[in-house]
Amino acid sequence: MKKFMCEDFLLSTNTAKELFSACKGEPIFDWHCHLPPKEIYENKTPRDITELWLAADHYKWRAMRSCGVNEEYITGSASPYEKFKAWAKCMPKLIGNPLYHWTHLELQRYFGIFTPLSEKTADEIWEKTNSMIAAGGFTPRELIEKSNVECVCTTDDPADTLEFHELIKNDPSFKTKVLPAFRPDKALGIDAPTFLPWLNSLESVYGKKINSFAELKAALVSRIEHFEKMGCRATDHAFNPVPYKKMSNSELENVFAKALKNEALTPDEAEGYKTELLRFLAAEYHKRGWAMELHIGATRNNNTKMFDLLGPDSGFDSIGDDSIANKLSCLLDSINSENCLPKTILFTLNPKDNQVLGAMTGNFQTDEAASKIQFGTAWWFNDNIDGMRAQIAALANTGVLANFIGMVTDSRSFLSYPRHEYFRRILCEYIGNLVENGEYPYDIDVLSQTVKDISFGNAKNYFGI
Helix, strand or coil, X not given: CCCCCCCCCCCCCHHHHHHHHHHCCCCEEECCCCCCHHHHHHCCCCCCHHHHHCCCCHHHHHHHHHCCCCHHHCCCCCCHHHHHHHHHHHXXXXXXXXXXXXXXXXXXXXXXXXXCCCCCCHHHHHHHHHHHHHHCXXXXXXXXXXXCEEEEECXXXXXXXXXXXXXXXXXXXXXXXXXXXXXXXXXXXXXXXXXXHHHHHHHHHHCCCCCCHHHHHHHHHHHHHHHHHCCCCEEEEEECCCCCCCCCHHHHHHHHHHHHCCCCCCHHHHHHHHHHHHHHHHHHHHHHCCEEXXXXXXXXXXXXXXXXXXXXXXXXXXXXXXXXXXXXXXXXXXXXXXXXXXXXXXXECCHHHHHHHHHHHCCCCCCCCCCCEEECCCCHHHCCHHHHHHHHHHHHHHCCHHHCCCCCCCCCCCCCCHHHHHXXXXXXXXXXXXXXXXXXCCCHHHHHHHHHHHHHHHHHHHHCC
């Protein structure tokens, strides 16, 4: 029996251990996350472990609700100690859940605590973690640097001013690059109740009224240019379902005019607008060498009662089950036919589509970049042992694993970087098993370079930073 989460955690063969030794010290390229740039700039010491660990982690909130914890101890007015104790009480129940591993990796790597968290050990761990936080070394920048992060790409709306990115950029004391990533979901969501308030926000930063679809495109190009000045190299879009319906300019102007009058749009009108705006944006990304991320398959805000109470990103999203292959193919093909397809990363939240996306990437590869079209890493509900193994295997079977740009943190927590270690261990175990089973030769130079590239080098080269 192995010791709990020991040095060889998730590594069962000598080859896997050797490969992990080769890549474990590689820097982190955090090319998709939700860290707030304001918090990175202000660089405040957290009050306690609860603020650092539980304040914005809807993964933990969701698990706590499943354990029957009252909302008062999750997002309510209970004290930080009471919330921490409630989380600790849940921990022994999370057998097989990645939260169990992530929690203990974070305790081990940042606090040197190897005692499993439970109701019995909660007070001891509460005292030790808070003592260490008070002593210093746990500000956002210190945690990023301690985690060996070379670059962070945040997620930013076109209407964001990017003032904190500029302040960070002009601060020579912080060496990690913090770059914006362009996320125009609210621009694409013409059928959402947030569209008109968002349009007012865009007008404020653009400095002009937007009365037509043509003027909206001009405003978005202006914001893209501003993002580029701030170092942007990545964009992000979330779709469920994937849109594809061609629409003429006159039709688009009519749809936009209806939206300005707050008139209800038909599903076809909304889909046509989303299709054509994304095609337009993709061409702008291609001009600048940006990468376009497409996150497909989330069904969001399923619990209306809790959405009204807490808003989005509070633990009530899940996996969608739409058919994606045909419309995704048509969408990418229409952009590619105009020689405007940027570097593109396809993510699926539904693992049934792993093979679909793995195979889809091969349809549009060119010599512009190694594996220009990428199958993104196991995401959200899939960033666990089984999900990562399945995504890696699907990519290896349908594409070129050695060109994979690897893990994303996809987190709002500054303690989440051990997830990259988790991924690297799973990757090394997968490749190590191929070697041990005689399915790939034992060439340690090639193998070591491969896992190092997947861990860091491929992403750095792909995004051109």
